[in-house]
Amino acid sequence: MANPITKSLISALIALFLISSSFASSDVPFIVAHKRATTKRLKSGIERVSVSIDIYNQGTSTAYDVSLTDDSWTKELFDVVTGNISQSWERLDAGGILSHSFELEAKVKGMFYGAPAIVTFRIPTKAALQEAYSTPILPLDVLAEKPVVNKLDLAKRLLMKYGSQISVISIIALFVYLVTSPSSASKGSKKKR
Template sequence: MSTTITQAAVMIVAGALATLFIFAVASEAVSGAPFILAHKKVSLTKLSSGTERVSVTIDVYNQGSGTAYDVTLTDDSWDQGVFYFVTGNTSKSWEKVHAGSAVSHSFELESGKKMTYYGSPSRITYRVASKSKLQEAYSTPILPLEILSEKVGEAKLGLVKFTVKIWIPYFCGAYCGTLC
């Protein structure tokens, strides 16, 4: 019986703390503070040279009601033993990002190693006008990247091409009297 009461008390306290946290975040957004959200997107392109190009774009949004100052984006999760830079770099700074606006940063890498790569979120630091301490935000994580792997769609397409190469000449030779 006392265990049930203790668990109920813990749940009530946890619920109250969660509610306080939500109100604190909401009041911060209403009070003229910036609220930074970032979305990290990655696309892969196989190249004829036997490498794979990795295109990275990070969109940074200020969803708050105040301006974010000294905004710095850093994305150092790319292992230099696996990837080499083609264009751009992994960091970018902006003097300010106004409320309701967005900025974006892109760069490209290449890799010649076949592997599954697990990247981490990008880090964004910014300053709020009313606070001296830098604030931190993180981008969305990316899904594991299958570098130089055979894609399921490509494998199925290869099977279809192979089947068509065998079947069409047989069909045309047997039924049409000519080879297509």
């Protein structure tokens, strides 16, 4: 049987370890960045890409000297129309959100695969800058030939694909309506006294 002093010492060490690990892991910023890109055709041969990056601090302490850089948009492929591809802020409080957006104009036709944006920030307890990466974007087909969608052809294709389901649902709905609605024939069959 173990010594009671050894037992209490082991229990105290386990409790101290659990308390210190919870303090160590919970008192830091946790940066999550979400990057989105959408294309917009202005006229033939001109397409713009709108980029939006949201930075969230899901941690329990403030991140300082927050800096965002998105270098995946090379000058050979895109011109910056509005905004900057980099931005910096003094701080991001716990539970806070920062947003940055910019617009680019495409120069070259083809598929574009963007890399994640890089977010750097400083934690007061650490000397080195910390890094976080945003989510990557889906591939963009820049300046692609997009077929013109004829609404009549679209309606025909939908009718061909879902026509039988629509007709069955319509017949069931008509049957339910006829069964549940009062019949005018039953009113006329009553005898007058």
